[in-house]
Amino acid sequence: MAVGLGPLSTLHPVPGFELGIASAGIKRPGRKDVVVMRCAEGSSVAGVFTLNAFCAAPVILAKKRVSGSVRYLLTNTGNANAGTGEPGLHNAMRTCASLARLAGVDESEVLPFSTGVIGEPLPVEKIEGALQAALDNLSESNWADAATGIMTTDTLPKGASRQFTHEGVTVTVTGISKGAGMIKPNMATMLGYIATDAKVAQGVLQDLLRDAANKSFNRITIDGDTSTNDCCMLIATGKAALPEITQASGALFAALKQAVFEVCMEVAQAIVRDGEGATKFVTVQVNGGATHQECLDVGYAVAHSPLIKTALFASDPNWGRILAAVGRAGVAQLDVSKIDVFLGDVCIASKGCRAATYTEEQGAAVMAEEEITIRIELGRGTCSETIWTTDLSHEYVKINAEYRT
Structure with missing residues (x-):
């Protein structure tokens, strides 16, 4: 779809x-x-x-x-x-x-x-x-x-x-x-x-x-x-x-x-x-990087994570998966205490942990939408990059399993 x-x-x-x-x-x-x-x-x-x-x-x-x-x-x-x-x-x-x-x-x-x-x-x-x-x-x-x-x-x-x-x-x-x-x-x-x-x-x-x-x-x-x-x-x-x-x-x-x-x-x-089996259009916006490349590294770590993509498909605001992806993106000397993460306008994580004002109901409401923005504030500099991706659905697996048949 x-x-x-x-x-x-x-x-x-x-x-x-x-x-x-x-x-x-x-x-x-x-x-x-x-x-x-x-x-x-x-x-x-x-x-x-x-x-x-x-x-x-x-x-x-x-x-x-x-x-x-x-x-x-x-x-x-x-x-x-x-x-x-x-x-x-x-x-x-x-x-x-x-x-x-x-x-x-x-x-x-x-x-x-x-x-x-x-x-x-x-x-x-x-x-x-x-x-x-x-x-x-x-x-x-x-x-x-x-x-x-x-x-x-x-x-x-x-x-x-x-x-x-x-x-x-x-x-x-x-x-x-x-x-x-x-x-x-x-x-x-x-x-x-x-x-x-x-x-x-x-x-x-x-x-x-x-x-x-x-x-x-x-x-x-x-x-x-x-x-x-x-x-x-x-x-x-x-x-x-x-x-x-x-x-x-x-x-x-x-x-x-x-x-x-x-x-x-x-x-x-x-x-x-029109991604194969896609049910969500996802914008991954990374701000505050020291370089454009580290913004891209973080963005792609999030966009390529099967755990995040399946959570998107399930409309599950499992924000811990986003933090894990950011942390393994390979950014040198990343200070997690400076990082804020947003789903849409909802702050889900602040200074490296769950935001005090965040509720699961807020996250679930954003994740239920067809178009979702994940915004990550690194707090390291002035560089920004944006990547667009999809969720990972049952249909994606079916299409590619049957591609040659």
Whole structure:
């Protein structure tokens, strides 16, 4: 059950960026599981990728090609093409070459992306058989269909869109993502695609995406598992009648940065809201750290604790589990007498022990809500970090136990 996640809002077309969807029947007949995206000639493309050492074959290939001329992005679901060695890399190259031939571009201008089961050979022939249909379906208005086409265990498609006006010209930023499990990105998310019609130099675009990912996709976790296939792409088509952004300054860049950050944050949080089996959307806010890293260490210790996550599922205000997680986060010389912990606005622990004003009824009332904030005040400095996560339910175990069946 997706927490607070409803139907897609309006996803504005981005001039110069088209999407086409088709069915290859990779896991089941008739399912639309191949998405082709076409970038206008001259587009700038940036990407951030998983740091998992067992990164998938399409990740290896996309990382090599992203800094060059990019015209097409090819995504398949149902098969990750990860843990497949040299044959997997050959298969990724083959699907790119097949699309390039049909589209009349060089194969180096095609980036591959895959998501699904790890360790199984990519069904190349099925994908090749769907490419022409995907090309025939290309349209700037196909964002919603593409958001559905890239789903795996997701229950709902995920997308967001923003527009702003600069010197009388409307600029659009639209993005989609997929992901519901195996989520603790180390760069971005499972798969994310964001496009704008602004004209942006590639180096500026790359820095913008990296910064946006670090504040959104890199602050979400469902189960602590960084995927082999994580990728997020940002495309700038340059079709808006505005000067090229060549440096990270000025009013146009500031407006674009805000729009990109908002889109990234919305689709990243949508992944958490649609976490496998999730019944709670949980914000873990850590304030008063001496460094940002120790805030993150504390936040992830709380967000990844199976004991805390199961207590969240049970709506059990077992605050001792939170204290235990904070204490084992590895923060050097942590003075627990300075730490306060809150559930929502309720102080549950103060100066390292149960708050004098706290009652179980107060904690239970907060834990019964679908959206919960755990706030931890370390009392060590001025740094803060926020992480978004879920509870751990029976359904999560069921989904992942039956994933390959």
